Amino acid sequence: MPVTVAIVGSGPAGFYTADALLKDGNVEVDIIDRLPTPFGLIRAGVAPDHQTTKKIQQKFEQTALDDNVCYFGNVEVGRDVTLDELRGMYDAVVLAVGAPFDRKMGIPGEDKKGVHGSAAFVGWYNAHPDFRHLDPDLNVKAAAIVGVGNVAIDIARVLIKTAAEMADSDLPDYAAATIHASPLTDVYIIGRRGPIEAKFTNVELRELGKLETAVPQVDPTQLPDGVEGDWDDRDRRLKERNLATLKEFAARRRDELPKAVHFLFYASPVEVLGGDRVEGLRVERTRVEGNRAVGTGETFDIPCGLVIPAVGYRSVPVPGAPFDAQACIVPNQDGRVAPGLYVAGWVKRGPTGVIASNRPDGVAAAAHIRQDIAAGNKPGRVALQAILGQRQVRITSIADWQKIRAMEEGTALPPAPRRKLSSIRDMLAVLDGS
């Protein structure tokens, strides 16, 4: 009898786990996702103008079409079926549920109107059903994005690019209408530490130097001559490239173009200013000691009507699984949680790394399952289908996803690759032919 495995989450971690399990054969893999559409942050996180990165969806779709794989979309573990029930039905359950919520900055004023965490804001401009109603007020001249990783750069770029520059993206209509009607001219990317500690990769950074209507700005006095510190060779090379790019940016003039993306390093947010609504962000100047930013007591204000903290993501507990509330992960030994229960991806090791960084997690989870479970003895798919049938859960299959995909691609205005549906109701309506 095949080993039956339920993978909860159809992001990269879920699919890499499925791929690794299939390599050894004699396995039946069911991939469960709370959304009708698969692929996690590849669909709902990766920037809409980075279509090449999203192409890995095609490979994962092939995995989902394997005879030994079944996709159960629109099924939320914890709502439609419990983890305990899944563990009763499957030889192994792999949690690959990601880290979908924002970490807070933890400063006064963070709850004002006009503050949107990056998970929500990125979800909004990527048509994630949870965030389509965010309705951010972009009738603002300036925005502050807190954090110096690729997510902050993505948000700055999507906010500042013109409609023509976004024509070959899959930015949803409602977000395009709001963003491209915005009078926004200045975006600030704010980091507590310096340019050397910043986490962005060089390709993403350089993109900000090629925008049609916005010029990148950096204070040259914030840029060191070279990369000091104890970095391994790979990190040092990346940091040297970033420093060279930032030096090019520092030589650009503000009046070259009507808009600007400003990098403000050594600045730690201390308060969101304003009444009900955001009117600015107060930051404290810092200096870096060791690897830490230390406040100097000197503050200054950045007038802005929008604040987007991009300071990290957090997982939430899955009822029935242990949870480390400090680290916001499911505690595990290289992916093993308890007999028959495993984790992979961001819920295993925290919200770091790129899509491919989740592959080793999938390989490890599959290897543990092989080692721990010699032969299958739980029914798996038939039991899940029965329980979801009893509960009248509307499951979407991979064929259903293909119909949604065909509709999204067929209604797109070229060169846009697809016109994304953002509501679960609309997705199900496509399947019902209405």
Ligand SMILES: Cc1cc2nc3c(=O)[nH]c(=O)nc-3n(C[C@H](O)[C@H](O)[C@H](O)COP(=O)(O)OP(=O)(O)OC[C@H]3O[C@@H](n4cnc5c(N)ncnc54)[C@H](O)[C@@H]3O)c2cc1C
């Ligand atoms: C804004 C942003 C941009 C990024 N851009 C890039 C990029 O350009 N290139 C790159 O390589 N990497 C990028 N990354 C990183 C990459 O997206 C992540 O490394 C990767 O998606 C993490 O994979 P995961 O499978 O752990 O989580 P996720 O991709 O989040 O997948 C988790 C899945 O679990 C599902 N789920 C959650 N809870 C439940 C439940 N209870 N029941 C059923 N299903 C559930 C979710 O719906 C989701 O589909 C980006 C990340 C972010 C946040």
